[in-house]
Amino acid sequence: MKRILFGALLVALVACTEPREPPADADGATRPNILLYLVDTLRADRVGAYGYPKPTSPTLDRLAAEGVVFEQAYAPGPWTLPSVVSIMLSQPSCRHGVEIDGVKISPESTPLAEILADAGYRTASLIANAYAGRPAGLERGFEVYAGPVDDPARHVASFLEKTDEAKPFFLYVHDVRPHDPFDAGDEAMALFGDVDHRALKRLRNRSLRYRRLTRVDHAAGDPPGTTDNTTEQRQALARLDEMAARYRQAYDARVREADGELAATLDVLHDRGVLDETVVVVLSDHGEEFGEHQGWLHDQSVYDEVVRAPLIVRLPGSEHAGARVDAPVSLLDVAPTLADLAGVPTPDGAFEGTSLVPRIEGRAVGGEPLVATIRLNRKKYFRPWKESRGDHNLVVRDGRWKAIWNVEPDTIELYDLAADPGESRDLHAAHPDVAGRLRARARDYLERCSARRSKTGPPEKISKEALERLRALGYVD
Numbered sequence: 001m002k003r004i005l006f007g008a009l010l011v012a013l014v015a016c017t018e019p020r021e022p023p024a025d026a027d028g029a030t031r032p033n034i035l036l037y038l039v040d041t042l043r044a045d046r047v048g049a050y051g052y053p054k055p056t057s058p059t060l061d062r063l064a065a066e067g068v069v070f071e072q073a074y075a076p077g078p079w080t081l082p083s084v085v086s087i088m089l090s091q092p093s094c095r096h097g098v099e100i101d102g103v104k105i106s107p108e109s110t111p112l113a114e115i116l117a118d119a120g121y122r123t124a125s126l127i128a129n130a131y132a133g134r135p136a137g138l139e140r141g142f143e144v145y146a147g148p149v150d151d152p153a154r155h156v157a158s159f160l161e162k163t164d165e166a167k168p169f170f171l172y173v174h175d176v177r178p179h180d181p182f183d184a185g186d187e188a189m190a191l192f193g194d195v196d197h198r199a200l201k202r203l204r205n206r207s208l209r210y211r212r213l214t215r216v217d218h219a220a221g222d223p224p225g226t227t228d229n230t231t232e233q234r235q236a237l238a239r240l241d242e243m244a245a246r247y248r249q250a251y252d253a254r255v256r257e258a259d260g261e262l263a264a265t266l267d268v269l270h271d272r273g274v275l276d277e278t279v280v281v282v283l284s285d286h287g288e289e290f291g292e293h294q295g296w297l298h299d300q301s302v303y304d305e306v307v308r309a310p311l312i313v314r315l316p317g318s319e320h321a322g323a324r325v326d327a328p329v330s331l332l333d334v335a336p337t338l339a340d341l342a343g344v345p346t347p348d349g350a351f352e353g354t355s356l357v358p359r360i361e362g363r364a365v366g367g368e369p370l371v372a373t374i375r376l377n378r379k380k381y382f383r384p385w386k387e388s389r390g391d392h393n394l395v396v397r398d399g400r401w402k403a404i405w406n407v408e409p410d411t412i413e414l415y416d417l418a419a420d421p422g423e424s425r426d427l428h429a430a431h432p433d434v435a436g437r438l439r440a441r442a443r444d445y446l447e448r449c450s451a452r453r454s455k456t457g458p459p460e461k462i463s464k465e466a467l468e469r470l471r472a473l474g475y476v477d
Protein backbone atom coordinates (compact mmCIF):
# COMPACT_ATOMS: atom_id res chain seq x y z
CA MET A 1 0.00 0.00 0.00
CA LYS A 2 2.80 2.34 0.98
CA ARG A 3 4.43 1.72 -2.41
CA ILE A 4 1.22 2.48 -4.28
CA LEU A 5 0.78 5.81 -2.49
CA PHE A 6 4.37 6.74 -3.13
CA GLY A 7 3.93 5.63 -6.74
CA ALA A 8 0.98 7.99 -7.18
CA LEU A 9 2.99 10.76 -5.53
CA LEU A 10 5.86 10.11 -7.90
CA VAL A 11 3.60 10.29 -10.95
CA ALA A 12 2.23 13.62 -9.70
CA LEU A 13 5.76 14.89 -9.07
CA VAL A 14 6.98 13.80 -12.49
CA ALA A 15 3.99 15.43 -14.17
CA CYS A 16 4.22 18.78 -12.40
CA THR A 17 7.86 19.65 -11.92
CA GLU A 18 10.21 21.08 -14.48
CA PRO A 19 13.05 20.26 -14.40
CA ARG A 20 12.56 16.85 -12.85
CA GLU A 21 13.18 16.55 -9.11
CA PRO A 22 14.61 13.13 -8.34
CA PRO A 23 12.37 11.34 -5.84
CA ALA A 24 15.37 10.75 -3.61
CA ASP A 25 14.88 8.86 -0.41
CA ALA A 26 17.48 7.25 1.84
CA ASP A 27 15.99 3.75 1.48
CA GLY A 28 14.87 4.26 -2.09
CA ALA A 29 11.22 3.69 -1.15
CA THR A 30 9.84 6.32 -3.50
CA ARG A 31 11.73 5.33 -6.59
CA PRO A 32 9.81 3.66 -9.45
CA ASN A 33 10.12 -0.06 -10.10
CA ILE A 34 11.90 -0.97 -13.32
CA LEU A 35 11.35 -3.88 -15.69
CA LEU A 36 13.98 -4.03 -18.44
CA TYR A 37 12.80 -6.69 -20.89
CA LEU A 38 15.09 -7.73 -23.72
CA VAL A 39 13.80 -9.92 -26.56
CA ASP A 40 16.82 -11.36 -28.33
CA THR A 41 16.96 -10.99 -32.14
CA LEU A 42 13.72 -8.98 -32.37
CA ARG A 43 13.61 -6.79 -35.49
CA ALA A 44 11.79 -3.50 -35.00
CA ASP A 45 9.91 -3.92 -38.27
CA ARG A 46 8.38 -7.26 -37.16
CA VAL A 47 6.45 -5.53 -34.38
CA GLY A 48 2.92 -4.22 -35.02
CA ALA A 49 3.66 -0.91 -33.29
CA TYR A 50 6.39 -0.40 -35.92
CA GLY A 51 4.02 -1.11 -38.80
CA TYR A 52 4.13 -4.89 -39.23
CA PRO A 53 0.70 -6.06 -40.43
CA LYS A 54 0.86 -9.65 -39.08
CA PRO A 55 -0.25 -10.55 -35.53
CA THR A 56 3.22 -11.01 -33.97
CA SER A 57 2.91 -8.62 -31.04
CA PRO A 58 -0.45 -7.83 -29.40
CA THR A 59 1.19 -7.21 -26.00
CA LEU A 60 4.00 -5.04 -27.36
CA ASP A 61 1.44 -3.05 -29.34
CA ARG A 62 -0.66 -2.44 -26.24
CA LEU A 63 2.44 -1.41 -24.32
CA ALA A 64 3.40 0.93 -27.17
CA ALA A 65 -0.05 2.54 -27.09
CA GLU A 66 0.40 3.14 -23.34
CA GLY A 67 4.02 4.20 -23.68
CA VAL A 68 6.58 5.97 -25.83
CA VAL A 69 7.87 4.40 -29.05
CA PHE A 70 11.36 5.17 -30.35
CA GLU A 71 11.08 4.80 -34.11
CA GLN A 72 14.80 4.64 -34.82
CA ALA A 73 16.61 2.99 -31.93
CA TYR A 74 19.93 1.35 -32.76
CA ALA A 75 21.47 -1.72 -31.16
CA PRO A 76 25.09 -0.97 -30.14
CA GLY A 77 26.25 -4.16 -31.88
CA PRO A 78 24.90 -6.68 -34.42
CA TRP A 79 25.07 -9.67 -32.05
CA THR A 80 24.26 -10.54 -28.47
CA LEU A 81 27.42 -10.24 -26.41
CA PRO A 82 28.82 -6.79 -27.26
CA SER A 83 25.32 -5.39 -27.59
CA VAL A 84 24.05 -6.51 -24.18
CA VAL A 85 27.27 -5.44 -22.46
CA SER A 86 26.92 -2.03 -24.15
CA ILE A 87 23.32 -1.70 -22.95
CA MET A 88 24.21 -2.61 -19.36
CA LEU A 89 27.32 -0.39 -19.17
CA SER A 90 26.12 2.37 -21.52
CA GLN A 91 29.44 2.06 -23.31
CA PRO A 92 30.29 1.21 -26.92
CA SER A 93 32.20 -2.02 -27.53
CA CYS A 94 35.36 -0.11 -28.53
CA ARG A 95 35.47 1.07 -24.90
CA HIS A 96 34.24 -1.94 -22.88
CA GLY A 97 36.21 -4.37 -25.03
CA VAL A 98 33.88 -7.38 -24.71
CA GLU A 99 33.93 -8.20 -28.41
CA ILE A 100 34.35 -11.95 -28.31
CA ASP A 101 33.44 -14.69 -25.84
CA GLY A 102 35.93 -15.50 -23.13
CA VAL A 103 36.39 -11.99 -21.75
CA LYS A 104 34.43 -10.15 -19.13
CA ILE A 105 33.76 -6.54 -18.24
CA SER A 106 36.46 -4.56 -16.48
CA PRO A 107 36.29 -4.66 -12.66
CA GLU A 108 36.32 -0.85 -12.80
CA SER A 109 33.13 -0.62 -14.85
CA THR A 110 29.77 0.10 -13.23
CA PRO A 111 26.84 -1.86 -14.65
CA LEU A 112 23.37 -0.33 -14.30
CA ALA A 113 22.31 -3.08 -11.86
CA GLU A 114 25.11 -2.18 -9.46
CA ILE A 115 24.17 1.49 -9.53
CA LEU A 116 20.51 0.70 -8.83
CA ALA A 117 21.36 -1.87 -6.13
CA ASP A 118 23.51 0.75 -4.37
CA ALA A 119 20.52 3.11 -4.48
CA GLY A 120 18.35 0.59 -2.62
CA TYR A 121 16.81 -1.46 -5.41
CA ARG A 122 16.19 -5.20 -5.10
CA THR A 123 17.63 -6.59 -8.30
CA ALA A 124 17.10 -9.76 -10.32
CA SER A 125 18.45 -10.99 -13.65
CA LEU A 126 16.42 -13.72 -15.35
CA ILE A 127 18.12 -14.66 -18.58
CA ALA A 128 17.60 -17.28 -21.26
CA ASN A 129 20.79 -16.52 -23.19
CA ALA A 130 23.56 -17.33 -20.74
CA TYR A 131 26.07 -15.94 -23.19
CA ALA A 132 25.56 -12.39 -22.02
CA GLY A 133 25.38 -13.07 -18.31
CA ARG A 134 27.81 -14.35 -15.74
CA PRO A 135 30.54 -15.39 -18.24
CA ALA A 136 30.80 -11.72 -19.24
CA GLY A 137 30.60 -10.48 -15.63
CA LEU A 138 27.03 -9.25 -16.05
CA GLU A 139 25.81 -10.90 -12.84
CA ARG A 140 27.29 -7.93 -10.99
CA GLY A 141 24.74 -5.90 -9.05
CA PHE A 142 22.04 -8.59 -9.13
CA GLU A 143 21.03 -10.12 -5.81
CA VAL A 144 19.18 -12.83 -7.73
CA TYR A 145 20.77 -14.16 -10.90
CA ALA A 146 19.03 -17.04 -12.65
CA GLY A 147 19.76 -18.61 -16.00
CA PRO A 148 18.99 -20.19 -18.29
CA VAL A 149 15.37 -19.18 -17.61
CA ASP A 150 12.66 -19.95 -20.19
CA ASP A 151 9.66 -18.84 -18.17
CA PRO A 152 10.57 -15.45 -16.70
CA ALA A 153 6.98 -14.78 -15.54
CA ARG A 154 7.18 -17.60 -13.00
CA HIS A 155 10.56 -16.40 -11.74
CA VAL A 156 9.34 -12.82 -11.48
CA ALA A 157 6.41 -13.99 -9.33
CA SER A 158 8.68 -15.94 -7.03
CA PHE A 159 11.19 -13.07 -6.75
CA LEU A 160 8.48 -10.58 -5.81
CA GLU A 161 7.03 -13.09 -3.35
CA LYS A 162 10.33 -13.49 -1.52
CA THR A 163 11.78 -9.99 -1.33
CA ASP A 164 11.15 -6.87 0.71
CA GLU A 165 8.13 -5.07 -0.72
CA ALA A 166 9.09 -1.73 0.76
CA LYS A 167 11.99 -1.42 -1.68
CA PRO A 168 11.64 -0.77 -5.41
CA PHE A 169 12.76 -3.51 -7.78
CA PHE A 170 14.88 -3.68 -10.91
CA LEU A 171 14.09 -6.76 -12.96
CA TYR A 172 16.07 -7.66 -16.04
CA VAL A 173 14.62 -10.33 -18.33
CA HIS A 174 16.38 -11.67 -21.42
CA ASP A 175 14.12 -13.85 -23.59
CA VAL A 176 15.62 -15.69 -26.51
CA ARG A 177 12.62 -17.07 -28.40
CA PRO A 178 13.13 -15.26 -31.76
CA HIS A 179 16.73 -16.50 -31.99
CA ASP A 180 17.33 -19.47 -34.30
CA PRO A 181 16.91 -22.47 -34.30
CA PHE A 182 13.22 -21.62 -34.38
CA ASP A 183 11.46 -24.12 -32.12
CA ALA A 184 8.04 -22.64 -32.76
CA GLY A 185 4.92 -24.39 -31.47
CA ASP A 186 2.00 -25.38 -33.70
CA GLU A 187 -0.36 -22.77 -32.32
CA ALA A 188 1.94 -19.86 -33.13
CA MET A 189 3.03 -21.35 -36.49
CA ALA A 190 -0.63 -21.69 -37.53
CA LEU A 191 -1.12 -17.93 -37.12
CA PHE A 192 1.35 -17.29 -39.94
CA GLY A 193 0.89 -20.23 -42.33
CA ASP A 194 0.52 -23.99 -42.44
CA VAL A 195 2.08 -26.26 -39.83
CA ASP A 196 4.70 -28.56 -41.34
CA HIS A 197 7.00 -30.20 -38.81
CA ARG A 198 9.32 -31.66 -41.41
CA ALA A 199 9.83 -28.30 -43.09
CA LEU A 200 10.52 -26.66 -39.72
CA LYS A 201 13.10 -29.31 -38.91
CA ARG A 202 14.72 -28.82 -42.32
CA LEU A 203 14.90 -25.09 -41.68
CA ARG A 204 16.55 -25.61 -38.28
CA ASN A 205 19.12 -27.93 -39.81
CA ARG A 206 19.89 -25.51 -42.62
CA SER A 207 20.33 -22.50 -40.32
CA LEU A 208 22.60 -24.45 -37.97
CA ARG A 209 24.65 -25.79 -40.89
CA TYR A 210 25.05 -22.30 -42.31
CA ARG A 211 26.10 -20.92 -38.93
CA ARG A 212 28.72 -23.64 -38.53
CA LEU A 213 30.14 -22.96 -41.97
CA THR A 214 30.65 -19.28 -41.13
CA ARG A 215 33.12 -20.05 -38.39
CA VAL A 216 34.92 -23.31 -39.07
CA ASP A 217 38.24 -21.62 -38.37
CA HIS A 218 37.13 -20.18 -35.06
CA ALA A 219 35.82 -23.61 -33.99
CA ALA A 220 39.16 -25.20 -34.95
CA GLY A 221 41.16 -22.52 -33.13
CA ASP A 222 42.56 -21.09 -36.41
CA PRO A 223 42.51 -17.44 -37.47
CA PRO A 224 39.38 -16.65 -39.54
CA GLY A 225 40.23 -16.97 -43.21
CA THR A 226 42.50 -20.01 -42.82
CA THR A 227 39.78 -21.99 -44.58
CA ASP A 228 38.03 -20.55 -47.60
CA ASN A 229 34.66 -22.32 -47.82
CA THR A 230 33.00 -19.65 -49.97
CA THR A 231 31.41 -22.24 -52.25
CA GLU A 232 29.82 -24.18 -49.37
CA GLN A 233 28.61 -20.98 -47.72
CA ARG A 234 27.08 -19.82 -50.98
CA GLN A 235 25.25 -23.14 -51.24
CA ALA A 236 24.07 -22.92 -47.62
CA LEU A 237 22.80 -19.38 -48.21
CA ALA A 238 20.97 -20.53 -51.34
CA ARG A 239 19.35 -23.32 -49.33
CA LEU A 240 18.12 -20.74 -46.81
CA ASP A 241 16.89 -18.53 -49.70
CA GLU A 242 14.78 -21.50 -50.85
CA MET A 243 13.13 -21.59 -47.43
CA ALA A 244 12.71 -17.82 -47.05
CA ALA A 245 8.94 -17.94 -46.53
CA ARG A 246 9.25 -20.72 -43.93
CA TYR A 247 12.09 -18.85 -42.18
CA ARG A 248 9.93 -15.73 -41.86
CA GLN A 249 6.95 -17.76 -40.67
CA ALA A 250 8.97 -19.57 -37.99
CA TYR A 251 10.54 -16.31 -36.88
CA ASP A 252 7.16 -14.55 -36.66
CA ALA A 253 5.81 -17.46 -34.64
CA ARG A 254 8.69 -17.17 -32.17
CA VAL A 255 8.13 -13.42 -31.87
CA ARG A 256 4.47 -14.16 -31.08
CA GLU A 257 5.55 -16.65 -28.40
CA ALA A 258 7.96 -14.10 -26.91
CA ASP A 259 5.10 -11.60 -26.87
CA GLY A 260 3.02 -14.15 -24.93
CA GLU A 261 5.75 -14.54 -22.30
CA LEU A 262 5.98 -10.77 -21.96
CA ALA A 263 2.20 -10.72 -21.43
CA ALA A 264 2.53 -13.33 -18.66
CA THR A 265 5.27 -11.26 -16.96
CA LEU A 266 3.21 -8.06 -17.12
CA ASP A 267 0.24 -9.99 -15.70
CA VAL A 268 2.33 -10.93 -12.66
CA LEU A 269 3.09 -7.25 -12.03
CA HIS A 270 -0.53 -6.29 -12.63
CA ASP A 271 -1.86 -8.97 -10.27
CA ARG A 272 0.44 -7.71 -7.53
CA GLY A 273 -0.79 -4.17 -8.07
CA VAL A 274 2.63 -2.79 -9.04
CA LEU A 275 2.45 -2.52 -12.84
CA ASP A 276 1.27 1.06 -12.87
CA GLU A 277 4.18 2.25 -10.75
CA THR A 278 6.75 0.41 -12.85
CA VAL A 279 8.84 1.77 -15.70
CA VAL A 280 8.63 -0.93 -18.39
CA VAL A 281 11.26 -0.89 -21.13
CA VAL A 282 11.18 -3.44 -23.95
CA LEU A 283 14.04 -3.65 -26.43
CA SER A 284 16.18 -6.13 -28.34
CA ASP A 285 19.89 -6.66 -28.69
CA HIS A 286 19.86 -6.81 -32.54
CA GLY A 287 17.66 -7.97 -35.40
CA GLU A 288 17.93 -10.66 -38.07
CA GLU A 289 18.64 -10.75 -41.81
CA PHE A 290 16.09 -12.35 -44.11
CA GLY A 291 18.17 -12.20 -47.27
CA GLU A 292 17.71 -8.43 -47.80
CA HIS A 293 21.45 -7.97 -48.29
CA GLN A 294 22.13 -11.58 -49.31
CA GLY A 295 22.63 -12.78 -45.75
CA TRP A 296 20.72 -14.72 -43.10
CA LEU A 297 20.92 -14.79 -39.28
CA HIS A 298 22.84 -11.84 -37.81
CA ASP A 299 26.24 -10.28 -36.95
CA GLN A 300 27.54 -10.26 -40.53
CA SER A 301 26.33 -6.78 -41.46
CA VAL A 302 25.00 -3.54 -40.00
CA TYR A 303 22.00 -2.85 -42.24
CA ASP A 304 18.81 -1.84 -40.46
CA GLU A 305 17.30 -5.34 -40.47
CA VAL A 306 20.16 -6.29 -38.12
CA VAL A 307 20.73 -3.17 -36.04
CA ARG A 308 17.44 -1.26 -35.81
CA ALA A 309 15.84 -2.41 -32.57
CA PRO A 310 12.44 -1.85 -31.02
CA LEU A 311 12.52 0.44 -27.99
CA ILE A 312 9.29 0.99 -26.08
CA VAL A 313 9.16 2.81 -22.73
CA ARG A 314 6.00 2.71 -20.66
CA LEU A 315 6.16 5.17 -17.77
CA PRO A 316 4.24 4.91 -14.48
CA GLY A 317 0.67 6.08 -14.95
CA SER A 318 1.17 5.74 -18.75
CA GLU A 319 2.58 9.26 -18.83
CA HIS A 320 3.22 10.47 -22.41
CA ALA A 321 1.14 7.55 -23.74
CA GLY A 322 1.22 7.31 -27.52
CA ALA A 323 4.25 9.58 -27.99
CA ARG A 324 6.63 8.62 -30.80
CA VAL A 325 10.22 9.81 -31.00
CA ASP A 326 11.53 9.92 -34.56
CA ALA A 327 15.14 10.96 -33.91
CA PRO A 328 17.78 8.22 -34.12
CA VAL A 329 18.88 7.11 -30.64
CA SER A 330 21.21 4.44 -29.33
CA LEU A 331 20.43 1.72 -26.81
CA LEU A 332 23.44 3.12 -24.91
CA ASP A 333 20.88 5.73 -23.81
CA VAL A 334 18.69 3.21 -21.96
CA ALA A 335 20.77 2.89 -18.76
CA PRO A 336 21.12 6.70 -18.33
CA THR A 337 17.36 7.05 -18.96
CA LEU A 338 16.54 4.51 -16.26
CA ALA A 339 18.96 6.11 -13.78
CA ASP A 340 17.35 9.47 -14.57
CA LEU A 341 13.80 8.16 -14.08
CA ALA A 342 14.90 6.55 -10.81
CA GLY A 343 16.54 9.78 -9.64
CA VAL A 344 19.81 7.90 -9.10
CA PRO A 345 23.11 9.69 -9.81
CA THR A 346 25.67 7.86 -11.94
CA PRO A 347 29.45 7.92 -11.51
CA ASP A 348 31.16 10.62 -13.59
CA GLY A 349 32.04 9.39 -17.06
CA ALA A 350 30.72 5.85 -16.47
CA PHE A 351 27.87 6.15 -18.98
CA GLU A 352 28.41 7.35 -22.54
CA GLY A 353 24.75 7.47 -23.52
CA THR A 354 22.45 10.29 -22.52
CA SER A 355 19.06 10.23 -20.84
CA LEU A 356 16.12 10.04 -23.25
CA VAL A 357 13.82 11.84 -20.80
CA PRO A 358 14.07 15.18 -22.69
CA ARG A 359 13.07 13.40 -25.91
CA ILE A 360 10.21 11.62 -24.11
CA GLU A 361 9.01 15.02 -22.94
CA GLY A 362 9.17 16.34 -26.50
CA ARG A 363 12.07 18.72 -25.90
CA ALA A 364 14.52 19.41 -28.73
CA VAL A 365 17.91 17.77 -28.37
CA GLY A 366 20.85 18.76 -30.54
CA GLY A 367 24.27 17.21 -30.87
CA GLU A 368 26.69 15.57 -33.23
CA PRO A 369 25.70 12.83 -35.71
CA LEU A 370 24.97 9.65 -33.76
CA VAL A 371 27.50 6.83 -33.89
CA ALA A 372 24.84 4.18 -33.51
CA THR A 373 26.40 0.74 -33.96
CA ILE A 374 29.81 -0.87 -34.10
CA ARG A 375 30.56 -4.27 -35.60
CA LEU A 376 33.87 -5.98 -34.97
CA ASN A 377 33.87 -9.51 -36.34
CA ARG A 378 36.43 -11.88 -34.89
CA LYS A 379 34.70 -15.17 -35.47
CA LYS A 380 33.14 -15.53 -38.88
CA TYR A 381 34.64 -15.60 -42.34
CA PHE A 382 33.06 -15.30 -45.78
CA ARG A 383 35.51 -14.11 -48.40
CA PRO A 384 33.12 -11.90 -50.44
CA TRP A 385 32.10 -9.94 -47.34
CA LYS A 386 35.60 -9.88 -45.90
CA GLU A 387 36.71 -8.23 -49.16
CA SER A 388 33.82 -5.79 -49.47
CA ARG A 389 32.89 -4.86 -45.87
CA GLY A 390 35.83 -6.04 -43.84
CA ASP A 391 35.39 -7.04 -40.22
CA HIS A 392 34.99 -3.64 -38.64
CA ASN A 393 32.11 -1.26 -39.40
CA LEU A 394 30.66 1.85 -37.78
CA VAL A 395 27.14 3.14 -38.39
CA VAL A 396 26.57 6.92 -38.23
CA ARG A 397 23.07 8.42 -38.32
CA ASP A 398 22.34 12.05 -39.06
CA GLY A 399 18.78 13.07 -39.95
CA ARG A 400 17.72 11.05 -42.99
CA TRP A 401 21.27 9.84 -43.63
CA LYS A 402 22.84 6.57 -42.60
CA ALA A 403 26.53 6.07 -43.27
CA ILE A 404 28.47 2.87 -42.83
CA TRP A 405 32.21 3.29 -42.52
CA ASN A 406 33.95 0.03 -43.40
CA VAL A 407 37.14 0.53 -41.44
CA GLU A 408 39.63 -1.84 -43.09
CA PRO A 409 38.90 -1.18 -46.74
CA ASP A 410 38.28 2.46 -45.61
CA THR A 411 35.14 2.77 -47.70
CA ILE A 412 31.94 4.58 -46.91
CA GLU A 413 28.38 3.63 -47.84
CA LEU A 414 25.66 6.27 -47.66
CA TYR A 415 21.92 5.69 -47.65
CA ASP A 416 18.98 8.08 -47.58
CA LEU A 417 16.67 6.18 -45.22
CA ALA A 418 13.73 8.52 -45.87
CA ALA A 419 13.72 7.66 -49.59
CA ASP A 420 15.34 4.22 -49.40
CA PRO A 421 14.65 2.45 -46.07
CA GLY A 422 15.86 -0.85 -47.56
CA GLU A 423 19.40 0.58 -48.04
CA SER A 424 19.58 -0.50 -51.67
CA ARG A 425 21.13 2.62 -53.27
CA ASP A 426 24.56 3.67 -52.03
CA LEU A 427 24.71 7.46 -52.55
CA HIS A 428 28.25 8.17 -51.32
CA ALA A 429 29.43 9.22 -54.79
CA ALA A 430 26.41 11.46 -55.33
CA HIS A 431 26.82 13.19 -51.93
CA PRO A 432 30.58 13.26 -51.23
CA ASP A 433 30.18 16.14 -48.76
CA VAL A 434 27.76 14.23 -46.50
CA ALA A 435 29.74 11.00 -46.85
CA GLY A 436 32.99 12.80 -45.98
CA ARG A 437 31.51 14.53 -42.96
CA LEU A 438 30.05 11.29 -41.54
CA ARG A 439 33.24 9.35 -42.23
CA ALA A 440 35.23 12.00 -40.33
CA ARG A 441 32.78 11.72 -37.43
CA ALA A 442 33.15 7.91 -37.36
CA ARG A 443 36.95 8.11 -37.48
CA ASP A 444 37.15 10.66 -34.72
CA TYR A 445 34.74 8.65 -32.55
CA LEU A 446 36.70 5.42 -32.94
CA GLU A 447 39.98 7.16 -32.20
CA ARG A 448 38.69 8.74 -28.99
CA CYS A 449 36.90 5.56 -27.95
CA SER A 450 39.96 3.36 -28.42
CA ALA A 451 41.97 5.75 -26.25
CA ARG A 452 39.51 5.11 -23.40
CA ARG A 453 39.42 1.35 -23.81
CA SER A 454 38.95 -0.65 -20.59
CA LYS A 455 41.07 -3.56 -19.58
CA THR A 456 38.75 -6.57 -19.72
CA GLY A 457 38.72 -9.12 -16.95
CA PRO A 458 39.87 -12.78 -17.17
CA PRO A 459 37.45 -15.36 -18.61
CA GLU A 460 34.98 -17.11 -16.33
CA LYS A 461 34.40 -20.84 -16.51
CA ILE A 462 31.02 -21.58 -18.01
CA SER A 463 28.69 -24.19 -16.43
CA LYS A 464 27.83 -27.42 -18.23
CA GLU A 465 24.17 -26.49 -18.44
CA ALA A 466 24.95 -23.06 -19.86
CA LEU A 467 27.31 -24.66 -22.39
CA GLU A 468 24.56 -27.04 -23.55
CA ARG A 469 22.25 -24.08 -23.99
CA LEU A 470 24.83 -22.21 -26.05
CA ARG A 471 25.28 -25.28 -28.22
CA ALA A 472 21.52 -25.43 -28.81
CA LEU A 473 21.54 -21.76 -29.85
CA GLY A 474 24.46 -22.48 -32.15
CA TYR A 475 27.00 -20.28 -30.34
CA VAL A 476 29.46 -23.11 -29.77
CA ASP A 477 30.13 -26.28 -31.74
Ligand SMILES: [Zn+2]
Binds near residue numbers: 040
Ligand atom coordinates in the same frame (compact mmCIF):
# COMPACT_ATOMS: atom_id res chain seq x y z
ZN1 LIG B 1 21.19 -11.71 -29.41
